Amino acid sequence: MLVSLNWLRNYVDLGTNPPEELAEKITKSGIEVDGIEYIAEKSTGVVVGHVDVCEKHPNADKLNLCQVDTGEEKLQIICGAPNIAEGQKVAVAKPGAVLPGDFKIKKVKLRGIESNGMICSLQELGIDEKYVPKDTAEGIFVFPDDVTIGDNVADLLNLNDAVLEFDLTPNRADALSMLGVAYETAAILDEAIEFPDETVRTENEAAADYIAVNVEAPDLNPYYGAFVIKDIKIKPSPLWMRNYLMAAGIRPINNVVDITNYVLIEYGQPLHAFDYECFASDKIVVRRAKNGEKMITLDDQERTLSEKNLVITNGKEPVALAGVMGGANTEVHEGTTTVLLEAAIFDAVSVRKTVKETGLRSESSTRFEKGVDPNRVHKAGLRACHLLQQYADGKVLAGTVSFDELDRSEKTVEMETAEINKRLGTSIASEEIAQILRKLRFEFEQDKTNFIVHVPTRRGDITIFEDMLEEVARIYGYDHLPYTLPVGSSQSGGLTEQQQLKRDIEAYLQGAGLMETITYSLTKDDLVRKLVSPELSDQTLVPVQLSMPMSEDHKYLRLSILPELLQSLTYNQKRNQYDLAYYELGSIFISDEDTLTKQPTEQRRLAGALTGNWLEHPWQQEKKAVDFYLVKGIVEGLFAHVQIPVTFEQAKLPDMHPGRGATIKIADKVVGFMGQIHPQLQKIMDLKETYVFDINMEQVFAAYSNVPSYHEVPKYPSIARDIAFILAKDVVAGDVKATIEQSGAPLVKDVKIFDLYQGDNLPEGKKSVAYSLLYQHPEKTLTDEEIEASYQEIIETINKAFNAYVRS
Amino acid sequence: MKEQLSALETEALEKIAQVEDTKALQEIRVAYLGKKGSLTAILRGMGKLSKEERPVVGEMANHVRESITAALDEKGEKLEWIALEKQLETEAIDVSLPGRPVKVGGPHLLTSIIEEIEDLFIGMGYEVREGPEVETDYFNFEALNLPKNHPARDMQDTFYITNELLMRTHTSPVQARTMRANDGSKPVKMICPGKVYRRDSDDATHSHQFTQIEGLYVDKNVRMSDLKGTLDAFAKKMFGKDREIRLRPSFFPFTEPSVEMDISCKVCQGKGCSVCKQTGWIEILGGGMVHPKVLSMAGYDPEVYTGFAFGMGPDRIAMLKYGVNDIRQFYTNDARFLKQYHQV
Numbered sequence A: 001m002l003v004s005l006n007w008l009r010n011y012v013d014l015g016t017n018p019p020e021e022l023a024e025k026i027t028k029s030g031i032e033v034d035g036i037e038y039i040a041e042k043s044t045g046v047v048v049g050h051v052d053v054c055e056k057h058p059n060a061d062k063l064n065l066c067q068v069d070t071g072e073e074k075l076q077i078i079c080g081a082p083n084i085a086e087g088q089k090v091a092v093a094k095p096g097a098v099l100p101g102d103f104k105i106k107k108v109k110l111r112g113i114e115s116n117g118m119i120c121s122l123q124e125l126g127i128d129e130k131y132v133p134k135d136t137a138e139g140i141f142v143f144p145d146d147v148t149i150g151d152n153v154a155d156l157l158n159l160n161d162a163v164l165e166f167d168l169t170p171n172r173a174d175a176l177s178m179l180g181v182a183y184e185t186a187a188i189l190d191e192a193i194e195f196p197d198e199t200v201r202t203e204n205e206a207a208a209d210y211i212a213v214n215v216e217a218p219d220l221n222p223y224y225g226a227f228v229i230k231d232i233k234i235k236p237s238p239l240w241m242r243n244y245l246m247a248a249g250i251r252p253i254n255n256v257v258d259i260t261n262y263v264l265i266e267y268g269q270p271l272h273a274f275d276y277e278c279f280a281s282d283k284i285v286v287r288r289a290k291n292g293e294k295m296i297t298l299d300d301q302e303r304t305l306s307e308k309n310l311v312i313t314n315g316k317e318p319v320a321l322a323g324v325m326g327g328a329n330t331e332v333h334e335g336t337t338t339v340l341l342e343a344a345i346f347d348a349v350s351v352r353k354t355v356k357e358t359g360l361r362s363e364s365s366t367r368f369e370k371g372v373d374p375n376r377v378h379k380a381g382l383r384a385c386h387l388l389q390q391y392a393d394g395k396v397l398a399g400t401v402s403f404d405e406l407d408r409s410e411k412t413v414e415m416e417t418a419e420i421n422k423r424l425g426t427s428i429a430s431e432e433i434a435q436i437l438r439k440l441r442f443e444f445e446q447d448k449t450n451f452i453v454h455v456p457t458r459r460g461d462i463t464i465f466e467d468m469l470e471e472v473a474r475i476y477g478y479d480h481l482p483y484t485l486p487v488g489s490s491q492s493g494g495l496t497e498q499q500q501l502k503r504d505i506e507a508y509l510q511g512a513g514l515m516e517t518i519t520y521s522l523t524k525d526d527l528v529r530k531l532v533s534p535e536l537s538d539q540t541l542v543p544v545q546l547s548m549p550m551s552e553d554h555k556y557l558r559l560s561i562l563p564e565l566l567q568s569l570t571y572n573q574k575r576n577q578y579d580l581a582y583y584e585l586g587s588i589f590i591s592d593e594d595t596l597t598k599q600p601t602e603q604r605r606l607a608g609a610l611t612g613n614w615l616e617h618p619w620q621q622e623k624k625a626v627d628f629y630l631v632k633g634i635v636e637g638l639f640a641h642v643q644i645p646v647t648f649e650q651a652k653l654p655d656m657h658p659g660r661g662a663t664i665k666i667a668d669k670v671v672g673f674m675g676q677i678h679p680q681l682q683k684i685m686d687l688k689e690t691y692v693f694d695i696n697m698e699q700v701f702a703a704y705s706n707v708p709s710y711h712e713v714p715k716y717p718s719i720a721r722d723i724a725f726i727l728a729k730d731v732v733a734g735d736v737k738a739t740i741e742q743s744g745a746p747l748v749k750d751v752k753i754f755d756l757y758q759g760d761n762l763p764e765g766k767k768s769v770a771y772s773l774l775y776q777h778p779e780k781t782l783t784d785e786e787i788e789a790s791y792q793e794i795i796e797t798i799n800k801a802f803n804a805y806v807r808s
Numbered sequence B: 001m002k003e004q005l006s007a008l009e010t011e012a013l014e015k016i017a018q019v020e021d022t023k024a025l026q027e028i029r030v031a032y033l034g035k036k037g038s039l040t041a042i043l044r045g046m047g048k049l050s051k052e053e054r055p056v057v058g059e060m061a062n063h064v065r066e067s068i069t070a071a072l073d074e075k076g077e078k079l080e081w082i083a084l085e086k087q088l089e090t091e092a093i094d095v096s097l098p099g100r101p102v103k104v105g106g107p108h109l110l111t112s113i114i115e116e117i118e119d120l121f122i123g124m125g126y127e128v129r130e131g132p133e134v135e136t137d138y139f140n141f142e143a144l145n146l147p148k149n150h151p152a153r154d155m156q157d158t159f160y161i162t163n164e165l166l167m168r169t170h171t172s173p174v175q176a177r178t179m180r181a182n183d184g185s186k187p188v189k190m191i192c193p194g195k196v197y198r199r200d201s202d203d204a205t206h207s208h209q210f211t212q213i214e215g216l217y218v219d220k221n222v223r224m225s226d227l228k229g230t231l232d233a234f235a236k237k238m239f240g241k242d243r244e245i246r247l248r249p250s251f252f253p254f255t256e257p258s259v260e261m262d263i264s265c266k267v268c269q270g271k272g273c274s275v276c277k278q279t280g281w282i283e284i285l286g287g288g289m290v291h292p293k294v295l296s297m298a299g300y301d302p303e304v305y306t307g308f309a310f311g312m313g314p315d316r317i318a319m320l321k322y323g324v325n326d327i328r329q330f331y332t333n334d335a336r337f338l339k340q341y342h343q344v
């Protein structure tokens, strides 16, 4: 809603408040003023002048030499506008005048003849092109005859007006009218309201002799009022009305159309004017359209209708899309003499549906969608008749022909001073509350501290006590509410164990060198099934799909974090950043339903992707590419950090390098996977060698116990023994380790692999793996003999189990 | 003999003082104190002395020995120190060369902001709650006083999956879920951060995915002034004590009365600039008193319980606080962008 302050001054005394201060007051009371626009940049020295003489420039075809009377002086001005003519009253920028854009007017010579000023178009005076009436867009602006020569053009054209841009919340439909804004500002400034003139002198002839109203869909059209105005003379509307319409963002057209638009903005009630002759019928029938019925709307588009649309017909064919747009065939035109004026109320939901279908959102439909005041529709009709009488020479026929099933009743809300103060935390006196209600112009009955408020129908948003509470609070001023902190039951608050664990895990990963990322949960067709964790791919998985995606790139809910995470690696690599170590903790969405009937299971997962060199600038260190074991070390460290035992098992996994992938298990249950992505996928995604991990956090949360189990610090010394086995290349080093642990129990407390050698000096097909064994007994110091016996037993067991021998 | 001893002492001490290296010092030690040394030789002549003289000369000889030994030791230490210093000099390095780098990761800027906000409210006794990102129409809209066909539903374009299931458009459904879980009898004091989704085309200021944090406090006798005090305390901690705060009336279907909170623009100090659209204020969060319909739908008696709720966008806060000018930066994960905020 664009609110011209000069227009608003017709109803409310705004005093000397500068626009900025007024905007601030309105904003603080509940309607956000999004901006202040000035109609035009400031101009000075422009006055009304009379073109006494207009002749061709002797040296130029397209220029005219004019003698212009500006009251104080007569000026010779050269003008190139095609529409300049003798006898016109025009806007003259005298020498010394300043036009928008800091354009200073000076005396100049054009083709040898002196020109002392400039005759201006509206655009040159700073009015936005889109609001300039079409007939004057190509030339200078011509004033109506009744303006006085020498008068200030800025005042006449409302150029000094400021326009407030309201950002209305959906509840404040009342402020979609100048009257509504008048109520609001009058309440804020505690001022009186001057109401518009609605008086009409009616003819003896009755409107009912010309038209009948028949509403067949009263649920969608509870009120339809028709006026008939004869002897209309189509001409431009008065200058002030054109000025206000332009300020409100509406382009003036002619007096009849301008008046309906003016009343629309003034009252918030859409009106429609039909040309009665073109209407070609003596009855209005309002009904649902027939499926497939066609009409041509004012914008010359042919529309195919359905029974969802409400139409105004002349009993035969549609002449308007109710509340949305009129028809081309009954449009008011230059020759119109009799106007059929509609003042009606249409159902909000029905109008919204039609708008959505046709894409025709207009000043009218917006107001019907938000709801109009049932007690203002008839008044708006009268106001339009008043203006048509005055500015279109119209003769208003007696009576309004109407269909009327309109509910005009007011709501009442009861409230009590103590309850208001209890809810707000204030101590407002009853008298002050009464004063607030008077400012709002709400009628009420008061019995000491009890109020019964009769909410005016213009405020359809107020139905319950809490709505009134807001009215009281906002006029009282949110600024004046005290600052308090809750005094109720105290709670300790804090993070849950899981939330704390999540933070701990993130701290570990960040400390380990990984950067957190957030990628999109919505992914595309060719990625959604990539890199799904093996424990999930066993079950039926149907990716959840949006019914109306915005783009093909974000269409499916992810089944793995990894594809989008890998995309962010690609993004970086395209920008020459190759050394990346990323992780993300987020949800995936699991469902097995083709058509979703319940929410998908949301599973939190931790995914990581690493590529390039571990250190970007490995100064004084080995330049080391990210590899399987680096990533495994990070994952092992993570599980060690949260004290959950975990194992890794070689696995061939989809989208993964067949020889460099592993499942991750907690107590024999697969909870994720890790390894190198398949070179084929790498190529498709335009990546370099990349390693990933993906862990089901729900399983980690389940396995986690936040009280670490207590281990007594050993009292007796431990003894380390190293041992290297020559193994066949295909023997899994981890299996050997497990066998050592088994065979050495309970004396061997820990086994670590500390070296792998495959190369010269070893027989064909063999490798050497070195293990470090830690012997320890909780109750005594182990003797050399005890250790030696265990050591020999281990060698023997490994020898039998793996055909392995000790490397000497 | 006394003179002899005295002369020997003087001579030895002089030599020790002049010596420059440990080897020469050792030679002096041998020359004076060794088995064949001068002092030893003098002492051998003691036999010739009278009974009376012997103890006196003996004492003197001991004194001379001690004196020379001490001088030798002192000089020895000194020479050793000089030698060490000389050696350390050769070990000098160029300290201007860089240190060996350590790989350091860090949190995403949005996570930092969210955790900062979480911690502020945890300090005020709030719990942290989470909820599903795929929501039912009921919890996302209806339970929040947004029935089907409500005009305010146009305020948010929604990614629907089916007629009843959708990507949540705000974190508010967690309010409804948490209240419901509390049986309509226990107080609720929680905040819920999370991802939300809107049917928007991605550009510098719009993202189809972003984050939100919602707060809710329901109890007996919760007042609107409590909301004002809580938000003021939060904003002062989050944005600094020098920022001014204003509340103004607004509209949300799930609160009544409703508020929006602005903070004074940091860029122009409230004078008006392009960041604050010349108003001097920047909108930072919305909230209000929980609508009685929302309370009763969740099982609370609005005659007994009242509450307040508020919601804010970490993306927007991050953009304001750190001057990030393109919301897509949060989701494209450019390493150069992510790294900037690890010190934050």
Ligand SMILES: [Zn+2]
Binding pocket: B265, B266, B267, B268, B269, B270, B271, B272, B273, B274, B275, B276, B277, B278, B280, B281
């Ligand atoms: Zn600013």
